[in-house]
Amino acid sequence: MSETSQPARRTPTVAQLLDAVRFLTILPVPNAETAPAPDWLTRAMTFFPVxxxxxxxxxxxxxxxxxxxxxxxxxxxxxxxxxxxxxGALHEDGLADSIDAFGGGWTVERRLEIMKDSRIGTYGTLALGLGVTLRVAALALLPLWAALAALVACHAAARATPGFVTRKMSYAGHVSGMKVSYADAPMRKDELALVLIAVGLAALPLLLVSPVALIAGLGLGTMLAAGMAAWSRRLIGGYTGDVLGATEQMFEIGFLLGVAAVLAQ
Structure with missing residues (x-):
C-alpha cells in the first residue's frame, strides 16, 4: 500500500510573505500552516515593502x-x-488614534488610553481628512507616468518605516498594560538591508523618471515620519502600533508632496 503524499510545506520566506499580506491587507491568502511564533510580525516586516x-x-x-x-x-x-x-484603513486608523491621543491627552497614561479607544475625535478626523486631501492633491498634479511611478515607490518605502521605528525606539504601550510580540524582537540588520533593497527596486522607475523627484520624496517623507516618531517619543516615551501606522501615513504624505514639488505640471 503506497503512502499518501504530503503537500509540500511552505518555506519560511513564503510563510513570512503571506503573513505580511495577511497583516497589511484584506486580500484573501491561505491560512498559516502552524501557530504563529512570538516574533512572526517582526519577521514579516521584511516583506512589508514587497x-x-x-x-x-x-x-x-x-x-x-x-x-x-x-x-x-x-x-x-x-x-x-x-x-x-x-x-482596511490600517494605517489611517493609526494616524487618527495617534493624533487624537497627542492632541487630547495630558498625561502618558491618558494618551495611551485614548489610543485604545475605538472612537475618533476632532483631531483624528481632521488628520484623516487632511491626509487624504494632501495625497489626492499631490497625485492629481503629477503627469500620469510620474504618478504611477510615485505610487509604487511611495507604498513600498512607506511600509519600511515600522521596521526602523521599532529598532530605534522603545515600545511605550506597556505603561497601560498593552503587550505586543514585536516589541521584544526588533528587526535584524540583515532584514533591514533586505527592506532597503526592496525599496530601492520599487523606486527604480521613479529614479529613471526623475532622480531629483525621488530624492525630494524620500527626503520629505523621511522628515515627516521622523517628526511623528520624535513627537511620539516626547509625549509617550516611545512607539505603539498606532504610532507605526501614523509614521507610515506621514511618509506617504511627505513622499507624494516632495515628488509633486518637483514634477507638478
Whole structure:
C-alpha cells in the first residue's frame, strides 16, 4: 500500500510573505500552516515593502482607469481610496488614534488610553481628512507616468518605516498594560538591508523618471515620519502600533508632496 503524499510545506520566506499580506491587507491568502511564533510580525516586516509594491501597482492601475474616465483629480481620489480599501484603513486608523491621543491627552497614561479607544475625535478626523486631501492633491498634479511611478515607490518605502521605528525606539504601550510580540524582537540588520533593497527596486522607475523627484520624496517623507516618531517619543516615551501606522501615513504624505514639488505640471 503506497503512502499518501504530503503537500509540500511552505518555506519560511513564503510563510513570512503571506503573513505580511495577511497583516497589511484584506486580500484573501491561505491560512498559516502552524501557530504563529512570538516574533512572526517582526519577521514579516521584511516583506512589508514587497506588499507595498503590490498595493502601489493596484492603486496605479486604478489611477490609469480613473484618469481616463474622469480626469486626474477623480483618478487620484479613486487611487487613494483603493489603497485605503485594500489595507482596511490600517494605517489611517493609526494616524487618527495617534493624533487624537497627542492632541487630547495630558498625561502618558491618558494618551495611551485614548489610543485604545475605538472612537475618533476632532483631531483624528481632521488628520484623516487632511491626509487624504494632501495625497489626492499631490497625485492629481503629477503627469500620469510620474504618478504611477510615485505610487509604487511611495507604498513600498512607506511600509519600511515600522521596521526602523521599532529598532530605534522603545515600545511605550506597556505603561497601560498593552503587550505586543514585536516589541521584544526588533528587526535584524540583515532584514533591514533586505527592506532597503526592496525599496530601492520599487523606486527604480521613479529614479529613471526623475532622480531629483525621488530624492525630494524620500527626503520629505523621511522628515515627516521622523517628526511623528520624535513627537511620539516626547509625549509617550516611545512607539505603539498606532504610532507605526501614523509614521507610515506621514511618509506617504511627505513622499507624494516632495515628488509633486518637483514634477507638478
Amino acid at each position: 506588499v507595498g509594491v503590490g498595493i502601489g501597482v493596484i492603486a496605479a492601475s486604478v489611477f490609469v482607469l480613473g484618469q481616463s474616465l474622469f480626469g486626474p483629480t477623480l483618478g487620484a481620489l479613486l487611487a487613494v481610496t483603493t489603497s485605503i480599501a485594500i489595507t
